[in-house]
Amino acid sequence: MSTLQAYLAQFNDKAQPRVHSYATNVNSTQTFRAVAKQASSLRQQLSQLAGARVALTMTASSDVLTTLVALDGLVEELIVLPVDVNPPSGCHFHINERGALRELEPWSANPMPVQTGWSLRDEQGQLVSFTLAELCNNPLVASGNRDKPLRWGVLQEPAQLAGLMVWLRALKHGEDIVLAQADNLTALAQMFAHAGVTAIAAPPRLWRSLLASNEPLRLPLQLAIVNSAMADASTLQRIQYSFSGVHVAHAFSHTGAGYSWLVRDGEPGFPAHLLQVSDAPVKLNVVDDSLWIELGESGARIQTDYVVERNSDGRVMIVGEHSHKVNVGGRDVFVQQVEHALLAVPGVVDVQAGSMPNPVLGELIRVDILAPQHRTVAERKAFKRQLQDHCRAVLQPWQRPARYDFHG
Known part of the structure; x- marks a missing residue:
């Protein structure tokens, strides 16, 4: 029976993967063996949870990671929750992101061994349950190579399937995990650089923000994964150009299916x-x-x-x-098409498209452009003309933005 404890037990003293925790002016390191030892001790303290349904609020911290290892194989159902989401009805216990345990319904511990069911919230907010083996059968997890381990910089919350995949891959294949808490992305990138992070998985907008800080250029990245089915060509290319020798891929994770497809060719x-x-x-x-x-x-x-x-x-x-389209005079416009078109223009760091009311056509497209290189009124007027020319070349008339708002 697969358990996280069994994964951690396979690594010997000579090749101990580690969990690195970074915060402002503070950092610490634990070997997987130390995490397993702490999890065993915590498991004894939580023996009253045996066989119960337990909700765990997940954040990217070493304490939550230890709790996760302790609960797997102890509880009948482990319900993984993001911050600010209440436990569902029927839960016996809830452990919040600070490790505080709260009993929700009366429970008598059942010490019989169990195969823990992992429950996550799907795209509609409903719980779906999987075994650990099913989750680890995903391509990202299964593609780990113990002989060439990576060092993962965690950017996505583990309560999301895409973020959880990184944790499971690292724990199963002995890859280092770097957990960092910082006030901004520049500071976070500096922590990742100090830790020697070689792999990152993050959604497109977070990748664009990270690249805009200029700090990631110091990272010795070997693998960069864009977590989105709609990864755009511009973002994939920016990552490829920013890191020498990096392999760029994108992943489409669907929680309802409990699966994540990995597209390895670097193309949208x-x-x-x-x-x-x-x-x-x-x-x-x-x-x-x-x-x-x-x-x-x-x-x-x-x-x-x-x-x-x-x-x-x-x-x-x-x-x-x-669910993300605008009706312009009876024609559907997908906002992502507009965003991807504008992201191809040099100088556009990021863009968000939406709608604005119009008395004749019902709605029109408006865009918020992050372009910090263009700050003065004159620069933004000239850049707006450049963007309009580009949109005329690649978008249909009803897809073109009617309003441009600049930021940065």
Whole structure:
């Protein structure tokens, strides 16, 4: 039976992976063996939780990591929660992000060994449960190489499937974990550089903010993962150009399916062969213009929010989300298409597109542009003309922004 304790026990004294914790003027390091020892002690203290349903509020801290190891194999169900989300009904106990234990319903401990079910909140806020083995069967976790371990800088909360994958991969394959708490991304990047981080997984907007700080250029990155099905070409290219020899990939994680697809070629979208893997436990499929997920054993199908189209090579490109579109004079505009178009312009650090009311067409597109190199009124007027020219070249008339607001 797979447990986190069993993962940690496989590493000997000569090759001990470590958990590095950084904060302002403070840092500490623990070997995996030390984490396992602390988890064993904590498990004895939490013996009254045996066989119970326990909600754990997860943050990126070494204490939460130790608690996670202690609970796996002890409790019947481990419900992973982000901060500020209340435990669901039916929970016997709740452990908050500070480690405080609270009993929610009466419980008598059942010391029989259990295979803990891991429950996460899906895209609709409903709980879905998986075994540890199922979660570790994801490509990102399974692709870890114990002979060439990475050192992961944690940027995404472990209560999210994409963030949890990094923790599970590191614990299973003996890769260092760097947990840092900082007031801003520049300070965080400095901590990562000091720790020698070689791998980062983060969503596109966080990657763009990190790159804008200029500090990441000092990182010896070997692997950079953009956690989004809608990873855009500009962001992928910026990462590739910023780090010599880095391998850039993007991952599409879907909590409802408990699976994360890893696209390793550094290009946006999904290659055709990814939809043709017949023996995959979870499969992708395109029906009309929507991306669907098929669960192999049960045969269940999940319609995602993504709108897709195939290019001439058969590659599946995600053009937007059903829930994030603007109706301009009866035509649907996906805000991501507008954002990706503007991100291709040098000088645009980040962009967020939305809608504004219009008495004739109902709605129009407006964009917030982060362009710190253009600060004066004259510079922004000239840059706006450049952006408008670019949009005329790559977007349809109804997709073009009617208003540009500059920041930075």
